[in-house]
Amino acid sequence: MAYIVALAGKGGTGKTSIAALTVKYLIEKRRKPVLAVDADSNACLNEALGVDVHATIGHLREESLQTIRSGSERPGGMSMEQLFDYQVQQSIIEARGFDLIVMGRPEGPGCYCAANNIIRKYTDKLSETYSYVVIDNEAGMEHLSRRTTHKVNLLLIVSDPTVRGVRTAKRIDGLVKELDLDVAKHALIINRVSGDEGRELRKLAEEEGLAIAGLVPQDRNIFEFDLQGKGITGLPADSPAVTALYEILDRIGIE
Numbered sequence: 234m235a236y237i238v239a240l241a242g243k244g245g246t247g248k249t250s251i252a253a254l255t256v257k258y259l260i261e262k263r264r265k266p267v268l269a270v271d272a273d274s275n276a277c278l279n280e281a282l283g284v285d286v287h288a289t290i291g292h293l294r295e296e297s298l299q300t301i302r303s304g305s306e307r308p309g310g311m312s313m314e315q316l317f318d319y320q321v322q323q324s325i326i327e328a329r330g331f332d333l334i335v336m337g338r339p340e341g342p343g344c345y346c347a348a349n350n351i352i353r354k355y356t357d358k359l360s361e362t363y364s365y366v367v368i369d370n371e372a373g374m375e376h377l378s379r380r381t382t383h384k385v386n387l388l389l390i391v392s393d394p395t396v397r398g399v400r401t402a403k404r405i406d407g408l409v410k411e412l413d414l415d416v417a418k419h420a421l422i423i424n425r426v427s428g429d430e431g432r433e434l435r436k437l438a439e440e441e442g443l444a445i446a447g448l449v450p451q452d453r454n455i456f457e458f459d460l461q462g463k464g465i466t467g468l469p470a471d472s473p474a475v476t477a478l479y480e481i482l483d484r485i486g487i488e
């Protein structure tokens with residue numbers, strides 16, 4: 234069974250960048266296959282990883298529902314479940330050192346519960362064939378309240394360098410405990426820190442009872458790569474965010 238790293242945090246914290254750099258870390262340090270899961274309806278992990286998306290779980294679900302509504306014949310006499318399973322397998326994006334599946338945004342009206350449940354099912358199923366799984370969850374706390382984050386070895390709660398970000402992290406931390414989620418350990422990363430602001434935010438986090446894993450500095454290289462449409466997994470080893478995050482993950486001790 235895979236070692237699962239999940240990320241949570243409010244929007245705008247740079248959570249997806251931390252997720253992509255975590256994938257980079259696992260590829261370089263552990264040299265074992267990684268499954269990246271973009272469980273955010275506003276999918277952008279692929280851009281941070283530098284790969285294109287040809288299919289999403291949300292889109293495939295809508296296609297399957299349309300097939301049912303129209304009464305269209307299914308290829309090879311497949312059941313709907315068999316057809317969808319085949320489609321999901323075909324939607325896996327293969328890249329050097331990692332594969333990626335993307336939830337995407339369902340095209341029809343309604344909530345994302347069905348698509349989230351599908352992501353859960355296939356994350357569990359696919360995790361049997363990967364050493365590591367990195368899940369970039371949607372912003373906020375809804376994925377936790379729906380219990381779409383589960384069986385997690387490490388939950389990284391990402392905050393931006395603001396009091397509001399740290400307090401949101403505190404609420405996420407509380408929700409993990411309240412829902413009694415199956416999370417082995419969780420820790421806070423304060424991202425995009427400049428100057429001395431990290432000192433006061435670290436103090437605040439500790440006062441809130443949060444286990445702080447470390448600070449990741451503002452990194453101009455990430456901005457430049459994003460501006461050029463390049464995946465940040467190509468950042469050099471001495472890039473400030475890469476150096477800081479690698480040190481944090483080394484301290485945490487991913488197995």
